[in-house]
Amino acid sequence: MSLARLALIGSGAIANTLSMALEQGREPLRVGAVLVRAGSRSTLPGVKVCVRTADLIEWLPTLVAECAGHDAVREVVPDLLAAGIDVVIASVGALCDSRARDKLSRACAVGRSRLLYATGAVGGLDALRAARLGGLDSVTYIGRKPPRAWPRSVEIESLQQTASREAVVLFEGSAGEAARRYPQNANVAAAIALAGVGFDATRVRLVADPELRRNVHEIHACGAFGELEIRITNEPLAGNPKTSFLAALSLEELIRERLGRA
Ligand SMILES: NC(=O)c1ccc[n+]([C@@H]2O[C@H](COP(=O)([O-])OP(=O)(O)OC[C@H]3O[C@@H](n4cnc5c(N)ncnc54)[C@H](O)[C@@H]3O)[C@@H](O)[C@H]2O)c1
Structure with a gap:
């Protein structure tokens, strides 16, 4: 099992599929923490549950994968990037807003961190x-x-x-x-x-x-x-049903590649 500290934002369909898939295979990876909305529960077994972004930052993740929604990319991801944490996002549509893109770029510059997006349900x-x-x-x-x-x-x-x-x-x-x-x-x-x-x-x-x-x-x-x-x-x-299996697989592939566990 890898020592990388991997965290997720969101605990829905992608998060559940992804965390199970990461634990399988020749190079297993374990999700250690999850950020959920206040009042929500995590369905991921045995992980640290955070409700504030600051709690997740204190947990010192190596990499965070967003599988929550556009709000999370706009509101949570900039703070992680500014704290020097690399983030992989599924909710790429949030980048349609130029103000959100600028905020994320500034946060990357402050934290010397990287924002990566999964190709999701398509290829090519x-x-x-x-x-x-x-x-x-x-x-x-x-x-x-x-x-x-x-x-x-x-x-x-x-x-x-x-x-x-x-x-x-x-x-x-x-x-x-x-x-x-x-x-x-x-x-x-x-x-x-x-x-x-x-x-x-x-x-x-x-x-x-x-x-x-x-x-x-x-x-x-x-x-x-x-x-x-x-x-x-x-x-x-x-x-x-809105989400394709390939979207979860594309996040898995990107996370494994980033953490050297392909
Ligand atoms: N790139 C792609 O091809 C692709 C494909 C499907 C979905 N997506 C994106 O991935 C997201 C997740 O998909 P899913 O199928 O797992 O959705 P889902 O609705 O099953 O789960 C989303 C989870 O995130 C939580 N959440 C929402 N906002 C949050 C926030 N600000 N902080 C913490 N938790 C939050 C929700 O409570 C829910 O548990 C979608 O909203 C969509 O934006 C991308």
């Missing part, structure tokens, strides 16, 4: 980053999930009440707007925006499709390099 972002160097003409992300994976809305309730099998487009617009309106569903759009043409220029379409059981992510890009088409069909996590 290395190719997109490389393609950007030659010039990208367009990048589009299409996210399709079953109705139960989307937040409640008039469209979703109508789909469920009429038992319609027709797919419904819930959103079309920029990655920045998608990340703001769908904080739990459009983190992938944010990761694609950061790798490619940014939050304003990345086009996003979000679809509720009653014919689907799994979450489907597609990236279409073209530019001087040629064309890129990526499609990933993801199993959802049992604890949260």
Whole structure:
């Protein structure tokens, strides 16, 4: 078992899957502490539970992984970075806000720390980053999930009440707007925006499709390099249908790589 002091923010579907996965395999890693909201409990067995960011900082983590939500990236992560603690985030959509990005950059400079983001439920972002160097003409992300994976809305309730099998487009617009309106569903759009043409220029379409059981992510890009088409069909996590299993695996991979336990 590694001596690295690994902590999580959040104790939901990703945190539970991640902590179990990290303890398995040839190079086991144990989550030692978790930061939860005041009044919440941790579902992770045998870890130190912190409710204040200061308590987590005092625990002296080597690395913290955020698996909580956009609020945590805005409100908790800057203090950790300023205290010199490296942080891996799942809620990449929080970076759509330029003020949040500036605050996080300043905190990294103060603490000489690093903020890393997981690629989450998609792949191929290395190719997109490389393609950007030659010039990208367009990048589009299409996210399709079953109705139960989307937040409640008039469209979703109508789909469920009429038992319609027709797919419904819930959103079309920029990655920045998608990340703001769908904080739990459009983190992938944010990761694609950061790798490619940014939050304003990345086009996003979000679809509720009653014919689907799994979450489907597609990236279409073209530019001087040629064309890129990526499609990933993801199993959802049992604890949260909005979240894909691959999102938890991508955090696991990044944490193992950072802590030399790959
Ligand atoms: N990058 C990706 O592809 C991707 C995919 C899925 C989810 N995510 C992000 O990961 C987050 C977690 O996903 P999940 O499926 O585990 O969600 P979840 O709802 O199952 O769990 C989130 C947990 O975090 C806790 N929490 C929320 N804000 C907090 C805060 N400020 N401090 C401490 N705890 C806090 C909640 O109480 C809950 O226990 C999502 O909100 C989303 O932003 C990213």
